[in-house]
Amino acid sequence: MTFWLTDEQLMIQAMAREFARKVLAPTAMERDRTGQFPIENIKKMGELGFMGMMIPPEYGGEGADTVSYVLALAEVAYACASTAVVMSVQNSIVCESIYRYGTEHHKQQFLKPLASGSVLGAFALTEPHAGSDPVSQSTTAVRDGNHYVLNGTKRFITSGKSAGIVIVTAKTDESKKHEGISAFIVKKDTPGVIVGKPENKMGLCASDTTDLVFENCRVPVENRLGEEGDGFKIAMSCLDGGRIGIAAQSVGVAQAALDASVKYTKQRNQFGQLISKFQGIRWMIADMATEIEAARQLTLAAATRKDRGEKFTLQASMAKLYASEMVNRVTAKALQIHGGYGFIKDYSVERLYRDARVFTIYEGTSEIQRIVISNHILKDKRRF
Ligand code: CAA
Secondary structure: OOOOOOHHHHHHHHHHHHHHHHHHHHHHHHHHHHOOOOHHHHHHHHHOOOOOOOOOHHHOOOOOOHHHHHHHHHHHHHHOHHHHHHHHHHHHHHHHHHHHHOOHHHHHHHHHHHHOOOOOEEEEOOEOOEOOOHHHOOOEEEEEOOEEEEEEEEEEEEOOOOOOEEEEEEEOOHHHHHHHEEEEEEEOOOOOEEEOOOOOOOOOOOOOEEEEEEEEEEEEHHHEEOOOOOHHHHHHHHHHHHHHHHHHHHHHHHHHHHHHHHHHHOOOEEOOEEHHHOHHHHHHHHHHHHHHHHHHHHHHHHHHHHHOOOOOHHHHHHHHHHHHHHHHHHHHHHHHHHHHHHHOOOOHHHHHHHHHHHHHOOOOOHHHHHHHHHHHHHHOHHHO
């Protein structure tokens, strides 16, 4: 089903669908089993323009709008959610942060290779004791002449091992709470950057997630993103875009679960007929399809607001909350429809069910989205 999509948006969606189903889907199950990072596929996605979709061509990107990006991301997630999270972090948080807040030097030096997909990026905000509450982070950046010296540990960093460039937040002034946090662009080969062991995860097994430890890591002052103290707002504003990306991922995974279920119900016979004939199954299919469409419309609406230059924090959180909870309901129903087969790894719904689980957690839990949404609703004076 469509929204008000342009020919160009539909063309990008079709291209992403063809690539995802031909190249990513056939090996997704194998990647899930081995945990092999999809580096060759990521390179191909860079060549197709998927790694810096919303960045203008002069900085190595595709110059596409957010709507096209979410359509493409949903297609990639449909085929392989592990690959989709790498694409999402690269586009939504890493490239956007540098494009929106970086200097011309940052764009030439860091954004160009990121947007063209020749280098992967990571975003290091979360810490062992600072997840939902990033203001309580304890990584420090102490000015020393023309450098900042970074010390601290970042946790659950998507592409932590594979990334060549990392955006790192750190405290530059302990007394100032969120205004004491700054953001830095750090090359991974800088002395003092230590990559932790890859996490052994329940889902998204082919994306790498590690600690990143900074030990007296000297970062040039010119690599600071924005002014001193801008780091929290840079992170929050770029996470808004990230949350639309997680909503798109959720829609893609849910659609894959629905399509697998529909196919299965038309093949599986019980009590002398296809199980697609049973009302109990049909109602599940109807609810799944309706919820996916609702999430898709919320996602496209948030993306459209972003493309129009309007505020979209509220809509991004609503899309992320609804879509990420929806995909958990949908993949659970898909597994139920498959019965015992859904519980074994030969069937894709088993992987989709595990992959979806983190969507209500990363880039802001459902509880954080509810805080953001309720704050907006309660502050909106036009409602009274
Ligand atoms: N855009 C721009 N500015 C924003 C903003 C936004 N979306 N949200 C907040 N701000 C600004 C506020 O306007 C405020 O500015 P002023 O001082 O000028 O008034 C400032 O930031 C502080 O805002 P709050 O008082 O609302 O901040 P808070 O400490 O209460 O936190 C929160 C708000 C919503 C709970 C926030 O901390 C949050 O989103 N937490 C979740 C963190 C998160 O999503 N982590 C995900 C990790 S990244 C990840 O998962 C990536 C990956 O690898 C997959």
